[in-house]
Amino acid sequence: MTSVPAAASSPNALTKLLGTRLPIVQAGMVWVSGGKLAAAASNAGVLGLVGGGSMKPDLLKHHLEKARALTSTPSGAPMPFGINLPLLYSGIDEQVKIALDFGVRIFFTSAGSPKKLTGFLKGHGCTVVHVTSSPDLAKKCEDAGCDALVAEGFEAGGHNGRDEITTLVLIPQVVDAVKIPVIAAGGIADGRAIAAAMALGAAGVQIGTRFAATQESSAHANFKNAMIQSKADSTFLMMKQIVPVRLLKNQFYEEIKALEARCAPAEEIMAHLGKGRAKSGMLDGDLANGELEIGQICSAVRDIPSCAELVARLEKEYSAAVAQLRAKL
């Protein structure tokens, strides 16, 4: 019930661990966070992450090289950005080898067991952070040797936990369950929400959707415009029979909704999903037929700033949110 985090889980511990000015992580997102976004985020003082999940080996190398060039990091030096790797893809071992050879030393892993790669990566001198959606799995991350963890709530975009635990409910319980720094994710797009997450005991935050709607994001302009026009009820968590995923409502969403309303079997939904839907929507801009993975907080996105502008705004909003809090209830 105590609300004072241990020093080991303070914002200072997190910025030291990540080598950043601010306790903020730009989330790794398929088709959205390439080398350009990761570099811009890192240059703005937060940890940029290349979203490796959707990248074949050559594309991954291309994005790592781009991020290195845009951050002016000498070849061979440790990279000032990290990589996010969902463990469910088959090419994971080759992705890890490429990233290690390239000098990446910060790995965010997700969608699998924290036991799978943590020990191996720690053996290579890396910082390892795993993404979790429940207090029980958070404890497993700590037990597996992770340096920190991301606790991501129901409001987050894309793939999501089955227990539907919201960020507000999740963070304090994860903070109470572990001693490593907890990075709050899901529903965070302004400085007020950062202050809220840190009031709950988080050491810092991971921000996805708000960075997807920046100049440097690879999201198609159509997708960015759809975020600007979205409302609080514009996303929904779907496809729970397969893997729950939060989507922007569009024609494809309506089709899946109709299938689910008549209890269509998982095979039929997967067949309708097919291949390449996320790429066609998020990268190529097919707003009708694409799968538009995005967080519920997209309704707070009303412009497309640069990463530098966004981060400056977050800092200002955070200070204002804290300043207006009274010391006693």
Added chain:
Amino acid sequence: MTSVPAAASSPNALTKLLGTRLPIVQAGMVWVSGGKLAAAASNAGVLGLVGGGSMKPDLLKHHLEKARALTSTPSGAPMPFGINLPLLYSGIDEQVKIALDFGVRIFFTSAGSPKKLTGFLKGHGCTVVHVTSSPDLAKKCEDAGCDALVAEGFEAGGHNGRDEITTLVLIPQVVDAVKIPVIAAGGIADGRAIAAAMALGAAGVQIGTRFAATQESSAHANFKNAMIQSKADSTFLMMKQIVPVRLLKNQFYEEIKALEARCAPAEEIMAHLGKGRAKSGMLDGDLANGELEIGQICSAVRDIPSCAELVARLEKEYSAAVAQLRAKL
């Protein structure tokens, strides 16, 4: 994008409006918040609410009399507690008359249009607060003349909005949409969460589940014990075909889940639900067959304090949560 609330929506404005020491409301909950709980909450410095929804006229009078006696309020004086009335029940007009005649001057209305009663109650000198689950409806509350509103997120117990907007996403957007004080609800059970809600711009909070698990709550001891043993994944939002409701998982939940998994028609689910399930579970303690309406944050309930003990704890936790926040990100 600014995070500084206007003075009209500050905690001071809310405590003045409600006549309380603290910017906290004890939620009106069917079968849980009778006169005993409302009086204990009001005596502890927060606004106690009699949950009138499930009460026939004689029972409502009984609970109002009990609350008056336990708060030592003279007959004829305005009551230091309020009443929550869901607008969907057929006996609403008689409930309103009883409460007005009794001297209740603070009405929280829910589950209906804010236009229905706000003008009438304001005409009788009452303070009116409506419960909403979306920014659009929040604006309608303001337009209808409400003095304040409760914005309640997806994690809240019992009846819930269809858009599944979480408290973290909902509050800042509601705060930006209206000028009246916003009371945050859903997922709030400790002082950290109160600080988080106020960082988001809320003027105060409404707390349900945590007050359901106090000595003075009418919830059956079996139900309170079930809360103590619950985990973060112990509740789920069900019956979306009818009215979405968040339940503690039990045998009844499993039965509804099985019906929903095979797309049973709404009529079949309603027939299985039958009458009196909430009473049998929450008041009479039938943990297997009862409908146990509770918030996701029940997993943070680990004891059954008195209201006075709980409120003292909330104050202490709030101050600690704010004190550990750094001024600059």
